[in-house]
Amino acid sequence: SAVISQKPSRDICQRGTSLTIQCQVDSQVTMMFWYRQQPGQSLTLIATANQGSEATYESGFVIDKFPISRPNLTFSTLTVSNMSPEDSSIYLCSASLGSNYGYTFGSGTRLTVV
Amino acid sequence: DAKTTQPPSMDCAEGRAANLPCNHSTISGNEYVYWYRQIHSQGPQYIIHGLKNNETNEMASLIITEDRKSSTLILPHATLRDTAVYYCIGTYSGAGSYQLTFGKGTKLSVIP
Numbered sequence: 001s002a003v004i005s006q007k008p009s010r011d012i013c014q015r016g017t018s019l020t021i022q023c024q025v026d027s028q029v030t031m032m033f034w035y036r037q038q039p040g041q042s043l044t045l046i047a048t049a050n051q052g053s054e055a056t057y058e059s060g061f062v063i064d065k066f067p068i069s070r071p072n073l074t075f076s077t078l079t080v081s082n083m084s085p086e087d088s089s090i091y092l093c094s095a096s097l098g099s100n101y102g103y104t105f106g107s108g109t110r111l112t113v114v
Numbered sequence: 115d116a117k118t119t120q121p122p123s124m125d126c127a128e129g130r131a132a133n134l135p136c137n138h139s140t141i142s143g144n145e146y147v148y149w150y151r152q153i154h155s156q157g158p159q160y161i162i163h164g165l166k167n168n169e170t171n172e173m174a175s176l177i178i179t180e181d182r183k184s185s186t187l188i189l190p191h192a193t194l195r196d197t198a199v200y201y202c203i204g205t206y207s208g209a210g211s212y213q214l215t216f217g218k219g220t221k222l223s224v225i226p
Contacts, residue, residue: 006157042201042219043214092157102148102160103160106157
């Protein structure tokens, strides 16, 4: 299975600022996704990171707030823009080698906005 | 994605088999059943998946009923390190174009 390196692992940020989270996969993958996990909650899909085109966002998530890049088949970034305390969550990157391999998840970025 | 229903929590004695049920009565014919688990403060970990037949790997076994309306994840000899939230997910699995929709899962506590 793919191995994902996600960084930073945690950060404390001031409200109104932005944070970019990086996700590096050790092999080329077809699909990459970004999730959010609010405290005590399950994972919610933010968007699908498409290589070479704009990300596909789920309902309730918009590009201006969560811009995503995917310049190649092994790397993606998620930016949390104009942060507020409500953005305090764990953000997770995931990727798949294909239908027979399941998803691999990064270890997550624990974001606290103060 | 199929809607799944899992008990919110379960206990299991260390060394015993842990049987985690999942109802997915609305699953369609070409949707797979996936199981993931999330140990506290870590990213979810893939366990196993199946379509119709029972499946086994080094981590667990997956038993799917003949009508595919429910399944059971079996951890044959639970250890304290298996304490986690377990998610059952029904989704398509074709050409790498599927998504995962996480429910609330089952919090499994393995007791010494």
